[in-house]
Amino acid sequence: MMKRYRSDPLAAIHETMEALHDMGAIDKKTMRDFDDACLTPVESMSPDDIRALRERERLSQPVFARYLNVSRNLVSDWERGVKKPGGPALRLLTVIRKKGLEAIT
Known part of the structure; x- marks a missing residue:
């Protein structure tokens, strides 16, 4: 990257x-x-931001999870605020937010 x-x-x-x-x-x-x-810092994303990002890309939680190489349960936890994405997952979410899903496919 x-x-x-x-x-x-x-x-x-x-x-x-x-x-x-x-x-x-x-x-x-x-x-x-x-x-x-x-280097530009990576900003955290709220549960609503993650859900909105997934919905903007018109993906279900399982499909979105597959693109990020994480479990569907983890995406669900992020969207409910149970857990927060960090490290590589947060960087991928940031790239998708800025450039769309095509940037990682």
Whole structure:
């Protein structure tokens, strides 16, 4: 997945720092700090947002779950607010929200 930067100058700085990290000139902690400063954060999604996203794509919970590689019960839990998506699932939901389901198929 392509990285999204807060701005073009931060993208250039981050890519330079990645090269320095690959050469061993900076450590992992410094690279994590640059990731935090330069990369666009992923915002959480409310249960209503997730349901609206699924309905916008005209998918049932089982089919939506299949696209995300999670269980139907997990999608149901997200939509009821029992659980919150995180990590890769939240990133996929964000991509679908911005670019549509075609972006991950």
